[in-house]
Amino acid sequence: MRSPLSTLGRRTGPPAISWLMNLTLAHPKLISLAAGFTDNVSLPVDEARALLDEILSAPRTGQPALQYGTTAGDPLLRELTAKRLAELDTLATGAAVRDRRTLGSPSANRRAATVAKGISPDRLLITHGSQQLLYLLTEALCDPGDIVLVEDPTYFVYLGIAQSHGLRCRGVRLLPDGIDLAHLEQVLEGLRRAGELPRVKFLYLVSYHQNPTGYTTDFAKKAAALQLLRRYERFAGHPLFLLEDAAYRELRFAGDDIPSALAAPGGADRVLYAGTFSKPFATGVRVGFGVLPEPVLTTATRIKGNHDFGTANLLQQLLARALASGAYDRHLAKLQRRYAHKAGAMTAAIRAHFPVDVDWQTPAGGLYVWARAPQRLRTGPRSRFFQTSLQQQVLYVPGALCYAEDPVRRKPDHELRLSFGGADEQKLEAGIARLGRALAARLGK
C-alpha cells in the first residue's frame, strides 16, 4: 500500500535539532549550549501567580478568561500591544535620529515617527507564539515552488516550514549590521534575469539580535531593503513583503532599540511584523502577534480561525494584565539584567578559552553567540570536531543547520551557534571551557 500522507506531509522533515535533543537525553552529563530555551530561574512564577489570581478572583474578569474569544485576539491585548509597539518605535526613532543611524532626511525621520504612532489595533492578529504567525503567513502567501529570501544564516525552524511547503530559499549574506544590501540587489537582479521574480513572496529578516548570529539589522538597512523590494515589484507583478521577525527585540541588554521596518517609508503596506511576548515573559505562555497589511491580515486571520479560532484566552488575558499593570516591564528589566550577566559570563569564558582565530561578537541582546572558526575546521554533525565536543560533554548547534539549501553557494560549515539562554553561569563557563579544549585539539594548538 502507498503512504496515505499528503505531499506536505511527506515533505515535512524531522525538526532540525530533534537529534540534538535526543543526544541531550542520551547523555545526561552533557552541557547543552544548543537549546534555545530561556532562563529557567528568571521565569516570572510569582508574577504570573499574582496576575492569574487577580484575573480569576472575580467572575467579571475570570469568566472571559476561560471563555472563547475572537480569532483576531483579545481587544484589550491588541490595543496594549499596538500602543507598546508604537512607543517602542517612537523612542527608537528618537534614538536613531540622535545617532544618525537612519538612512535619511529629517522628513523621512518625521514620517517614521508618525507611522509608528499610528499603529491601529485593527491591524493586529494575536497568535499562539510568533512561530504560529510565521506559519500562517507562509500558508497565506506561498505556493509550492515559490521563493523566499532569507538571511544567510537564518532561523533554522523557518527553514523547516519552508521545506514543508515546498518553497525554495535564496540566501542573502548577513553582516554584523544586518543584511548585505548589495548582495540583496544582486540576488533580486539574478532572479529578475531568470524570470523567477513572480515566484518571490517575501524577504524574511530576523532583525533584532538574530537567531543564530545575534546580529541586528539597522534601520537604514531595513528602509533600503524595503525600497529595493519595491523597485523589483513591477517584475514580480505583486507586492514583495518584508517579513520582520522581531522575536528577540525586547531581549536587548545593551545599546539603543532600533525602529521596526513598520516605521520606514512604505512600511505600513509592505511590512509583515512578527512580535512575541513569550520570550520576554514566559515561553510556557505562548502569545505572539502580527501587524499586517491587507489582504494578508484578513487571510491570515481566516486561516488562524481554521487552526484554532484564536489563541487561548487565558494566556491573552494574562499578558494583557501583565502589560497593563506594569508587571511585564518590571519583569523585562530583570530579565535584561539577567541575560546581560549570562551573555557576559559566556563571552568572558570565550575570551579565556577559545583560540584567537575563532571569530565572534559580543551580543547586545537575544540568546546567542555566533562563533566562526577558521574555514578548515568543519563543525557539522558528522565532523570530527562535533564528535570531539561530544566526548568533552558539550553540545552546540552546528552552523550549517542555519543555512538554506541554496543552489548558488556551498553551505558554510565552520560555525557554531552557542546559546546562553538555558544553562546557568557555571555551566556556561564549563561548557565554553570544554569547547575551547575541543577547538584547540582540532585546530592543533
Added chain:
Amino acid sequence: MRSPLSTLGRRTGPPAISWLMNLTLAHPKLISLAAGFTDNVSLPVDEARALLDEILSAPRTGQPALQYGTTAGDPLLRELTAKRLAELDTLATGAAVRDRRTLGSPSANRRAATVAKGISPDRLLITHGSQQLLYLLTEALCDPGDIVLVEDPTYFVYLGIAQSHGLRCRGVRLLPDGIDLAHLEQVLEGLRRAGELPRVKFLYLVSYHQNPTGYTTDFAKKAAALQLLRRYERFAGHPLFLLEDAAYRELRFAGDDIPSALAAPGGADRVLYAGTFSKPFATGVRVGFGVLPEPVLTTATRIKGNHDFGTANLLQQLLARALASGAYDRHLAKLQRRYAHKAGAMTAAIRAHFPVDVDWQTPAGGLYVWARAPQRLRTGPRSRFFQTSLQQQVLYVPGALCYAEDPVRRKPDHELRLSFGGADEQKLEAGIARLGRALAARLGK
C-alpha cells in the same frame, strides 16, 4: 498588480458564521441560539484559580509550567489522557455489552476492552484545542483535489478547512443513531466505479452528540464503518482512516457512554481520534489531543512543531493538575447537570411553542438541538423565515451551512441548529418562543 496570496490563501473563505456574529453585534437585543459558546456562569473560575495557584506556588512546578515543553505535549498530561480514554472506553464497552449495543461476538467485545486498555501515551499528541488537530490531520493527509467523506450534515468549521485546502467533500446520510451504513457503502462504491477512491483519505465523523444534530453514532456502526473502509482500501491503494471527532463526548447528560472507534477491531491502525478538554473544562483553556497511528502521528507532530513547537505549557499543566486532582471530574459532573437543565429548558420550550410538523430530538449531550421544518419552509440566510426570525430578535444557524458542497445532491435548506450552550434558561425560553411565532407565521398556523 496581482494578489500576493497563495492558492490556499485565496481559497480560504470567511468563517461560515462570521456574518451571524456580526448580526449579533448589530442587534444587541437579539437572542442568539446560533453561537456554539459554552455556558458562561458554569466556567470553573474558582477551580482554575486554585489549581494555578498550586502550580505557581513553588518553582519546582511553576517553572516548567512557564517554560517550553516538547511538541508532542506534557508527558504527565499525555499519560493521564491515555488512561482516562482507556477507562472511558472500558466502562463504555461494559455498558455496550450489557445493552447488546455492540455489533459483535463476545470475542470482539473482549478485544474491544483489551484495545481500550492498551492506549499508550506515546500515541498521543496534545494540541491547541481539538480544532488544531483537525487542521494538522488535513495538512498531513490531504492534497488539493482529494476527497473526504463527511456526515450530511456535519461540523461547518471543518467544511471551511476542507474548502481552504481545495478538498472535495462527499456527504454520507446521517440517521439519529449515526451514519447510514448502506449509504456509506453506496458512496464508496460510486467512488470506486468512478476511479476516485485513490483520492479518498478519510471518513470524518463527529461521533458523539454531533454538531449540528446532537446525534450519536453507536459502536456497532463505527465498527462496521471501519470494516467497510478497510474493504475499499485495496481500491484506494492506501489506508482509509476514520477520523473520529469526539469533541462532545464528555458533555453527555443522559444515557451511557459509547466506546470510541479505537476500541473496534482495526481501530488502533485506522482511527484518528480527536478529543478535547476545552469544552468540558474551559474553552479559554485550549487543550485538545489526538490518538494517532503511524505514520500520521509522527507527521502531525512534525507539522505541529512548525506551527508552534507545542501547546502552551501553562494550559497543559493546568489540565494535568485538574485531571490528577479530581477537579476536572467534579467540574464535569456539575457541567453535565447544568447542560441537562438547559437542554431541558430548550426542549420544554420547543414542545410548547413549535408547530407539531417541526421534527426534533431530545439531545443526550452536546450543545445542540436540530430542528427539521417541513421541506417547504426555507431556513437559509436569504429566506423570508430567517428575516422573520431576525425581526423577532432571534438567531439560529441555518441548516444549509452544515452541508458540504456535494455535486450528487441538493443541499437541504429547511433545518435549524439551535444551541443551548450560551444563553441562560430565560433567554432560551424567550428565544424558542420567538422562533415558534416565526415558524407559525411562515408555516401559516
